[in-house]
Amino acid sequence: MIGSIRLGRARARRIKETGSWGMRWDAFAGSGFHVVLHGRGWLITADDPPRALGQGDVVLAPSGARHGLSHVPRALDDLPPGDMSGKPQPDGHADFEFLCGAYHLEHGQVHEYLLSLPDFIVASPDDGDPELASLVDLLIADLSQAGPGTEATRSALLDLLLVHVLRGWLRTHPGPDWPLVRDPAVVAALRHIHREPHRPWTVSQLSAVVGMSRTAFTRHFTGRMGKPPRVYLTGVRLSQGARLLRETDAPLAVIARQIGYSTEFAFGTAFRREYGISPGRFRDGARTAPVVRNDRHGQSGSTTTTSGFTVR
Incomplete structure (x- = not known):
């Protein structure tokens, strides 16, 4: 979050x-x-x-x-x-x-x-x-x-x-506004996704590494997280990609590989679908956005x- x-x-x-x-x-x-x-x-x-x-x-x-x-x-x-x-x-x-x-x-x-x-x-x-x-x-x-x-x-x-x-x-x-994830299989999958979002994960691979069938894992994950594993993985990858665009000067092709996309084109297509803007325009906007400045009275x-x- x-x-x-x-x-x-x-x-x-x-x-x-x-x-x-x-x-x-x-x-x-x-x-x-x-x-x-x-x-x-x-x-x-x-x-x-x-x-x-x-x-x-x-x-x-x-x-x-x-x-x-x-x-x-x-x-x-x-x-x-x-x-x-x-x-x-x-x-x-x-x-x-x-x-x-x-x-x-x-x-x-x-x-x-x-x-x-x-x-x-x-x-x-x-x-x-x-x-x-x-x-x-x-x-x-x-x-x-x-x-x-x-x-x-x-x-x-x-x-x-x-x-x-x-x-x-x-x-x-401590109400039920947001469920704490206690399911061991889902927790293990989340650790794999967040530690290695660049890996070419499939739902079958994720279910295998946590020791569940594909159907049972998908049901458990979707029930706990509110979205299927593949959709969650895409969100993690694109969020990391957006941070890299904002915080680094790495070429788009390099960022694409770092977050699990085989080509710059595939990354750009997914990014536009999620954020409604191309990666290049997103990066340009981050560079030109106004920043917080301090005036001579010590106020910001x-x-x-x-x-x-x-x-x-």
Whole structure:
């Protein structure tokens, strides 16, 4: 799941508000956070009553649902669009201060696990996770300076923040939203797929290495994972291919072989079917996409105006 959201570009910024304020983020493909640094405000959603937020609260929007923030309870449609232009933030005291950022997926789909979660998860400093507060401090420090590796460190910090929020939520909500895979045969197959996606796996080969008949293995795997083995394998390969396109300069033919496709053409056909864009255009978009930059006041902003997640 973490691998799937990292196909998007991590963006974050620090925002200060004073007096009467409010902002809205429309639905987007990706995941977002809000972390309150100072003051009190309200989380506004389309379906639930406004929820009070205080210092240290972290709001996770796992699948990018439409929402807003405000100094008082208000209707969501009454809030203006959130400003993600990256304009400098004022110095000095503010009534409400938070961090805002997102993994926005320009291509591909939000992972099924994230879609199975509630639209919003709120973590409080009273939940007993001291590491979460430490991660927020590290993210604040990362936003206050620009340097080599900033995009990598920001992505890693946001990954960790997401994991800690989900861990805390799962401790108190161990419901059936997403089945834990305990079937030994399915677990073994997943290990083979993720460790060696480049191997020319067939369903018969996978069933043989886990010691099951092809029919029984397919039934078990599909029942636990929600999709047949072949479809799951294709998703893993293409997700890895997308990451290699974004993070490396390797030729398409090399990437194709690394993830299990015999030719660049076969890789390109499968990639377009999954992401709706050719591998070359996907790579060009990753290179030209706006990045998070820091202004001279030590605040961070994105040049994009797309919806985002907020870390307060």
